[in-house]
Amino acid sequence: MSSTIIEIQSLSKKYKDADFFSVDDLSLSVKKGEIFGLLGPNGAGKTTLISMLCGLIKPTSGSFTIDGLSYKNDAKAIKKIIGVVPQEYALYPTLTAYENLMYFGSMYGLKGKDLKQRINDSLDFLGLLKFADKQIETFSGGMKRRVNLIAGLLHEPAVLFLDEPTVGVDVQSRNVIIDYLKQINQRGTTIIYTSHHLAEAQDLCSTIAIIDTGKVIIKGAPGEIIDVTHNAHSLEDVFLSLTGNELRDE
Ligand SMILES: Nc1ncnc2c1ncn2[C@@H]1O[C@H](COP(=O)(O)OP(=O)(O)OP(=O)(O)O)[C@@H](O)[C@H]1O
Numbered sequence: 001m002s003s004t005i006i007e008i009q010s011l012s013k014k015y016k017d018a019d020f021f022s023v024d025d026l027s028l029s030v031k032k033g034e035i036f037g038l039l040g041p042n043g044a045g046k047t048t049l050i051s052m053l054c055g056l057i058k059p060t061s062g063s064f065t066i067d068g069l070s071y072k073n074d075a076k077a078i079k080k081i082i083g084v085v086p087q088e089y090a091l092y093p094t095l096t097a098y099e100n101l102m103y104f105g106s107m108y109g110l111k112g113k114d115l116k117q118r119i120n121d122s123l124d125f126l127g128l129l130k131f132a133d134k135q136i137e138t139f140s141g142g143m144k145r146r147v148n149l150i151a152g153l154l155h156e157p158a159v160l161f162l163d164e165p166t167v168g169v170d171v172q173s174r175n176v177i178i179d180y181l182k183q184i185n186q187r188g189t190t191i192i193y194t195s196h197h198l199a200e201a202q203d204l205c206s207t208i209a210i211i212d213t214g215k216v217i218i219k220g221a222p223g224e225i226i227d228v229t230h231n232a233h234s235l236e237d238v239f240l241s242l243t244g245n246e247l248r249d250e
Contacts, residue, residue: 005159005190006030006053011062012214013048022048024214025062030207035181035191037205039198039239041248045214046194047087050161053192054084067158083157083189087164089144090151093137097128097147100136101154108155115154122150125183126176142173149177153184160184162193166200178204202235212243 006029013023023045030036038046051057053064055075064071069078091100098119105115123129126146136144149165165181166174178200185191195201201208202222209219218225222235229238 002031002033004029005032006064006066006192008053008064009062011049011052011064012060013045013052013057014060021060021214023052023059026211026214026216028209028216028219030190030192032190033185033188034206035185035193035204037201037208038192038194038211039196039201039208039235040211041243043248044211044243046211047163048214049211050163050192050194054082054161055079056084080155081158083152083155083160085149085152085160085162085165087167089136089148091136091144091147094135096133096135097123097139098132100147101150104151105154110154118154118156119150122153122180125180126150142169145169146173146177146180149180153189156187157189159190159192162191164194164196166195166197174200198235198239208235210239210242217242 008026008028011023011026012021014021026049038049040046048057052059053066055071055078066078067081069081071078092103095103101119102115105111105119110118120129123132126149128143128146131139131143136147139147145165152162153160166177169177181191181204205222207220208222208225209216211217218238220228225238226232226235229241232238232241
């Protein structure tokens with residue numbers, strides 16, 4: 001049995017002036033070595049949950065640990081062992097891909113040959129080596145997303161958080177990103193990711209949690225949760241059966 005790497009207990013978040021909880025008394029555990037998919041309709045609370053786990057926003061109540069470190073007492077130590085790839089690009093448009101990655105690497109305390117090697121290997125895997133010296137502002141959305149991904153991974157984190165890593169990219173970019181995530185996972189990084197792409201999550205994730213109105217409504221291996229849901233043949237069937245067909249416009 002693999003050990004637990006993330007343990008979330010009764011975590012809640014109510015934004016200032018909001019009259020509802022975006023994450024509502026949520027408990028969840030993630031095992032070491034998993035690719036864990038957080039799925040849910042728009043506004044379900046996925047980004048809010050990930051933002052708390054990454055230390056970007058403070059919970060209203062509850063607690064969690066990452067690799068045994070408590071967010072209340074060990075926030076700095078947690079930052080060192082996690083990687084974060086947000087939805088929006090965190091890159092400097094007028095710097096080259098290589099310069100951006102050297103900058104992010106140095107922020108993690110990496111330097112010298114080791115850093116250069118990691119940057120080169122990652123750019124190569126993601127098909128970007130020949131664009132290393134081009135400015136980010138000349139890159140397509142799919143290329144920026146791949147550089148963004150490398151930036152969050154240079155320090156080889158124990159846990160990687162990704163918020164919709166394949167949104168708005170073409171099939172070619174998506175495939176290379178998915179292959180890269182699988183490779184990173186095989187090298188030991190636990191991955192927690194959000195997506196609206198259910199077929200992708202079904203293929204990629206060892207465990208899935210569907211979230212709605214800030215609560216986990218089902219969790220398990222994709223095959224398991226399809227099996228236990230009446231008349232479901234795919235993750236999309238499970239998703240619609242549990243979250244309904246109504247639009248979630250706010
Ligand atoms: N900074 C904020 N201030 C107030 N309310 C917020 C804030 N951020 C999110 N919310 C609200 O919290 C709820 C959960 O939002 P969140 O972005 O976590 O959902 P999500 O599942 O990531 O949605 P999506 O799939 O659209 O990205 C929504 O009702 C949203 O409007």
